[in-house]
Amino acid sequence: MTSAPWPAPFAPTPLDATVTIPASKSLTNRYLVLAAVADGVSRLRAPLQSRDSDLMIAALRALGAGIEEVPGAGSVPDLVVTPIPAGFTATAEVDCGLAGTVMRFVPPLAALLTGTVTFDGDPAARVRPMAPIVAALEGLGVRVEDGGDGLMPFTVHGTGTVRGGHLAIDAGGSSQFISAILLVAARFDGGLHLEHSGTSVPSVDHISMTVQVLRSLGVTVDDSTTNHWIVRPGPIAAFDVLLEQDLSNAGPFLAAALATRGTVRIPNWPLNTTQVGDKWRTILPQFGASVTLDDGVLSVTGGPEILGVDISDTSELAPSTAALCALASGPSRLRGIAHLRGHETDRLAALVAEINALGGDAVETDDGLIINPAPLHGGLFHSYEDHRMATAGAIIGLAVPGVEVEDIATTSKTMPAFPQLWADMVAQTAPVGISGRG
Numbered sequence: 232m233t234s235a236p237w238p239a240p241f242a243p244t245p246l247d248a249t250v251t252i253p254a255s256k257s258l259t260n261r262y263l264v265l266a267a268v269a270d271g272v273s274r275l276r277a278p279l280q281s282r283d284s285d286l287m288i289a290a291l292r293a294l295g296a297g298i299e300e301v302p303g304a305g306s307v308p309d310l311v312v313t314p315i316p317a318g319f320t321a322t323a324e325v326d327c328g329l330a331g332t333v334m335r336f337v338p339p340l341a342a343l344l345t346g347t348v349t350f351d352g353d354p355a356a357r358v359r360p361m362a363p364i365v366a367a368l369e370g371l372g373v374r375v376e377d378g379g380d381g382l383m384p385f386t387v388h389g390t391g392t393v394r395g396g397h398l399a400i401d402a403g404g405s406s407q408f409i410s411a412i413l414l415v416a417a418r419f420d421g422g423l424h425l426e427h428s429g430t431s432v433p434s435v436d437h438i439s440m441t442v443q444v445l446r447s448l449g450v451t452v453d454d455s456t457t458n459h460w461i462v463r464p465g466p467i468a469a470f471d472v473l474l475e476q477d478l479s480n481a482g483p484f485l486a487a488a489l490a491t492r493g494t495v496r497i498p499n500w501p502l503n504t505t506q507v508g509d510k511w512r513t514i515l516p517q518f519g520a521s522v523t524l525d526d527g528v529l530s531v532t533g534g535p536e537i538l539g540v541d542i543s544d545t546s547e548l549a550p551s552t553a554a555l556c557a558l559a560s561g562p563s564r565l566r567g568i569a570h571l572r573g574h575e576t577d578r579l580a581a582l583v584a585e586i587n588a589l590g591g592d593a594v595e596t597d598d599g600l601i602i603n604p605a606p607l608h609g610g611l612f613h614s615y616e617d618h619r620m621a622t623a624g625a626i627i628g629l630a631v632p633g634v635e636v637e638d639i640a641t642t643s644k645t646m647p648a649f650p651q652l653w654a655d656m657v658a659q660t661a662p663v664g665i666s667g668r669g
Contacts, residue, residue, distance in 0.1 A: 237637075238635055246494030253280070256480075259283060259474055260277075261440070263339060274311050275472060291315075299371055329407065334352055343391070345391040360404045362380075363381075363523075373390075384565045394419065403431065405496045410438055412425055413438075413452070413462060417465050427458040430567045449468040470520050482551040489515065490533070494533075518559065519533070521534070554624075557602055562603045582623065589634065592604070618644040
């Protein structure tokens with residue numbers, strides 16, 4: 232049954248809010264994969280609880296990893312992971328849902344086992360690009376049974392080892408294709424020399440995250456040559472790690488400061504991080520916001536108006552960025568995000584359709600969007616089963632009365648508590664006497 236549309240809270244006065252964000256999905260799922268092939272028992276402290284992380288846990292359990300919830304220091308239980316036993320034989324079906332990290336990170340791990348593992352997911356997942364993963368595994372000597380279209384479903388036939396060596400793939404569609412192979416490359420017999428054969432890789436920050444996490448666990452990775460990654464074979468050290476909060480998911484809440492001309496604070500913001508969401512500190516000032524990081528608290532205060540911008544490579548931050556562009560007083564252009572057409576939905580087409588349906592003026596370009604100022608009105612903002620589309624609608628709803636978001640529950644992909652966190656934030660208004668939006 233389809234749930235009723237969610238009335239996006241309208242904020243008639245500026246916010247003055249503090250919000251704590253759950254853990255990073257990107258880090259949680261990377262560490263889960265690495266724990267499954269580590270040389271001992273690992274512990275993830277305060278990991279993300281979401282559909283994507285639940286799917287990853289289920290996938291790794293199906294492949295032989297032991298994953299147990301244990302009490303943690305906060306409200307979220309920790310995860311203790313016992314790695315997949317040596318010589319484990321798997322016959323499994325993995326439900327990837329709509330999680331790119333599951334559908335792309337787990338097949339190379341499955342190739343290290345003996346047996347057959349079939350990967351499938353939601354209907355929308357069956358159109359997400361998978362050809363580079365299939366080609367990579369076949370290039371490493373792994374048999375993959377698919378329909379020849381580079382899409383799910385497909386089956387990986389593992390023999391217990393992967394030879395490694397030199398591998399060239401075109402990862403122009405997603406940085407996840409690179410990260411997927413790198414995560415388990417140290418377990419290949421000959422290590423790996425991975426080469427990107429295309430023109431450019433989108434979202435390179437996510438690859439940097441993968442490389443840094445690997446190095447922190449004792450894996451030797453040489454990325455000194457552009458588009459080349461050399462991983463030496465060897466063990467992956469067991470670990471005990473406290474997960475950072477998800478800085479990408481913090482974006483809608485920070486954007487709320489601009490949409491309401493108020494202030495939003497996020498505590499426990501890391502001073503140094505590999506998360507792409509740290510780019511909010513440089514993106515939001517371009518919209519006219521004041522941004523400070525003081526003693527671990529990131530504070531964002533909106534200016535008297537939202538300025539138009541010209542920004543490149545906003546990656547997964549693009550939907551929230553586009554929502555601000557739709558509320559801006561001047562024209563905006565987002566560049567370098569053509570790969571968003573292959574995300575949970577075609578995000579470029581979806582953003583244009585939904586912004587324009589509310590009276591906006593947005594058009595697609597070859598590699599992004601142009602969004603011009605236009606008076607917006609209420610209406611239904613479709614989510615396309617995409618969590619970042621749903622949160623983009625929530626941002627616009629702060630400034631435009633009468634916006635409803637279809638299927639707000641899709642935010643459970645990475646942040647199940649989003650509707651409640653959003654409502655709690657909107658309830659925190661600035662003191663009487665501070666003027667609202669002009």
